[in-house]
Amino acid sequence: MKSEKHKNKRIGLRFAWLALIPLSILIRWLFSQSPSTVENLYSQGIYPVIMKPISRLTGMIPLSLWELFIIFMVIFIPVAIIWLIVRCVKSRSFSLVIGFLANVAMIVSIWFFLTTVLWNLNYERKPFSELSGLDVQPSSVEELYDLCQWLIENTNRLREHVEKDENGIMKVSGGFQSVRDRAQIGYDIASREYPFLQGRYGKPKKVLFSRVMSHTNIIGVYSVLTGEANIDIDIPDMEIPSTVMHEMAHQRGFAREDEANYIAWVACMSHPDADFRYSGSAMALQYAMNALYSVNPDKYFELAKNYSLGYYNDLNNLQAYWKQFQGPAKKVANQMNDTYLKLNGQEDGVQSYGRMIDLLLAERRKMLRGKNRG
Numbered sequence: 095m096k097s098e099k100h101k102n103k104r105i106g107l108r109f110a111w112l113a114l115i116p117l118s119i120l121i122r123w124l125f126s127q128s129p130s131t132v133e134n135l136y137s138q139g140i141y142p143v144i145m146k147p148i149s150r151l152t153g154m155i156p157l158s159l160w161e162l163f164i165i166f167m168v169i170f171i172p173v174a175i176i177w178l179i180v181r182c183v184k185s186r187s188f189s190l191v192i193g194f195l196a197n198v199a200m201i202v203s204i205w206f207f208l209t210t211v212l213w214n215l216n217y218e219r220k221p222f223s224e225l226s227g228l229d230v231q232p233s234s235v236e237e238l239y240d241l242c243q244w245l246i247e248n249t250n251r252l253r254e255h256v257e258k259d260e261n262g263i264m265k266v267s268g269g270f271q272s273v274r275d276r277a278q279i280g281y282d283i284a285s286r287e288y289p290f291l292q293g294r295y296g297k298p299k300k301v302l303f304s305r306v307m308s309h310t311n312i313i314g315v316y317s318v319l320t321g322e323a324n325i326d327i328d329i330p331d332m333e334i335p336s337t338v339m340h341e342m343a344h345q346r347g348f349a350r351e352d353e354a355n356y357i358a359w360v361a362c363m364s365h366p367d368a369d370f371r372y373s374g375s376a377m378a379l380q381y382a383m384n385a386l387y388s389v390n391p392d393k394y395f396e397l398a399k400n401y402s403l404g405y406y407n408d409l410n411n412l413q414a415y416w417k418q419f420q421g422p423a424k425k426v427a428n429q430m431n432d433t434y435l436k437l438n439g440q441e442d443g444v445q446s447y448g449r450m451i452d453l454l455l456a457e458r459r460k461m462l463r464g465k466n467r468g
Contacts, residue, residue, distance in 0.1 A: 108196035149321025153296020160317035213318035280365035304328035316344035335373035
């Protein structure tokens, strides 16, 4: 009897960890009331102090700890469920189920708390536009048209200087290993204009099961507990440098996807190497042209005629690659990602990725006023 009471007490204590969830929500809400406090105290204070050493430590391990954890969970969860069912049938008791649920509740609660204090507070920091001094404002279709035209000219020009494979498709210099080793240069240079982008974190890591990752339509993942930037290396080379820079933006505490995209463009365009600059320019061009198409398809098709043959071939190659992965895994992953973004204050969910255009337009206005980015 005493043993049973002790067992019930232990189970109760594990369920008590659930209190961390409302505590985490309260902490997040309190910080959300003052973006300046989040920015100064957390995003540029506590967060980098904690995550820089963690990221650099995990970066010493060649394999992705995030990927190893996913593989472990894919194996462990069905095995644990089968084991639980067999034990319950044999013992004719469901007490094991309660104990199992108590363990799950404890683990989920601790994970929720850690992701809140180690990452999610970054969603409440000041907008990048405020930190950078960019004048984000409503823009006309003419301004968007001008942005697209400028990006096409840049992308066409940069395409002439990148390496190509035997099929004439863009390839990065030296493969992913080289991209990983060179990526920091872009942030070192970009931080001269935006000091809050500086910092040394663990180098990006390739995902071994990249082909599987492509089925989910996710090409990069930032592991918030290990500080790892995980990259799908199966994707066409045109996307690899900009994806690497995007995940490195997350390492620096920029949680919002639209801002991470813009920062990736800044870091790519600051980089001295053509493959980075081309990848960043091509990414921005795709977002800008999609935005133009949504408001004026005629102007979209008018400008699309100006694509160089090289960029046109790269774009066709990219579209052909992603056409392979139109399936249920993509839909489920997209829905999960959409839900996650909405839960973290990005009300448009996946659609918020398009808001980087406002930052690009603000940058373009700044350039037209005489401040040029090379």
